[in-house]
Amino acid sequence: MTSLQRLDHITHNAKRASGEKLDSPKMADLLGSILSSMEKPPTVHDQESRRKAREQAARLKKIEEDEKRKKAEFRKKMEKTVSDFIQDSNLQKRRYEPMGKIERSILHDVAEVAGLASFSFGEDEESRYVMLFKKEFAPSDEELEAYRKGEEWDPRKAEERRRRKERAALEMEEASRSQKRPASPNSNYRDKYSHLIGTSAAKDAAHTLQANQSYGCVPVANKRDTRSIEEAMNEIRAKKRQKKGAGSGSSV
Structure with a gap:
């Protein structure tokens, strides 16, 4: 259906719906609005853009x-x-x-x-x-690191580097252990001060302990007496009686 055919069809339908003549001003305005709202055919430029x-x-x-x-x-x-x-x-x-x-x-x-x-x-x-x-x-991590640096990986050189690292670690560990050991004096203090105290000072100062002859008023011999107290008392009484007898005899 062409544009003119569509226009005739729309005009006919509008005429039947409104009951007005085609040449009336109102119908002309209606047809104008319908024509202005109709899509225009594509231009040559639009066809080229679509292509x-x-x-x-x-x-x-x-x-x-x-x-x-x-x-x-x-x-x-x-x-x-x-x-x-x-x-x-x-x-x-x-x-x-x-x-x-x-x-x-x-x-x-x-x-x-x-x-x-x-x-x-x-x-x-x-x-x-x-x-x-x-x-x-x-x-290994060492091999990957070599590739990242653009170097060729040589297992023998890597093993040599590993051994060097192990030796360095052992040396550091040994050094740290030696630092932790207690310091010992380089010389004997007795030898250092021998000109003051002498070499035999300690020997001369030593002595043999001996018991004192008496402790207070009690003779040491009595403390070593093995007799019982009763025997010792009887002996003392006998000596006293002897002294008394001797005194009385002289007075007579």
């Missing part, structure tokens, strides 16, 4: 499909190289050439699925590369 938009969308879709296809092909290739690496019993690690971030992420994912350890090394984005290690030959 370019469709072409751009088609190009983007093609680019996405190409990227998806390339990723699938690269993943299949990495799966093949990883499988060959696992089956080769002579290889412990494998280093790949520098690659982009997307390729590295795909290789890391393939290695994780295969049960391998993978690391990325390199200073900048253009020189970063991936290394794979079998689990039983996982790298």
Whole structure:
């Protein structure tokens, strides 16, 4: 249906609904508003813009499909190289050439699925590369540090460095132990002051302890007497009687 046909149809319906003649002013205003609200046919410029938009969308879709296809092909290739690496019993690690971030992420994912350890090394984005290690030959911290520094890993040099570190640690431990030991005098103080106290001062000062002859008023001999108290008292009384007898005899 063309624009004129649609206009006749709208006019006919409006005439039937309003009951007015087509040439009346009110009907003319109605038709004018209807015509102004109708969509205009697309211009040549709009058609060109739509064509370019469709072409751009088609190009983007093609680019996405190409990227998806390339990723699938690269993943299949990495799966093949990883499988060959696992089956080769002579290889412990494998280093790949520098690659982009997307390729590295795909290789890391393939290695994780295969049960391998993978690391990325390199200073900048253009020189970063991936290394794979079998689990039983996982790298040590020293080996990883060497790769991060851009150095080649030499197990013999690493073993020599490890031994040097162990010797240095033992020497430091021995030095710390010697510092904690108690200090001993370099010389004997008796020898240092021998000119003052003499070499035989201690011997001369020593003496043999002897009991005093008496303690208070009691003779020592009495303290060593083994007689009983009753025997000693009887002896004393006998001596007193003898003295009294002797005194009385002299007086007679």
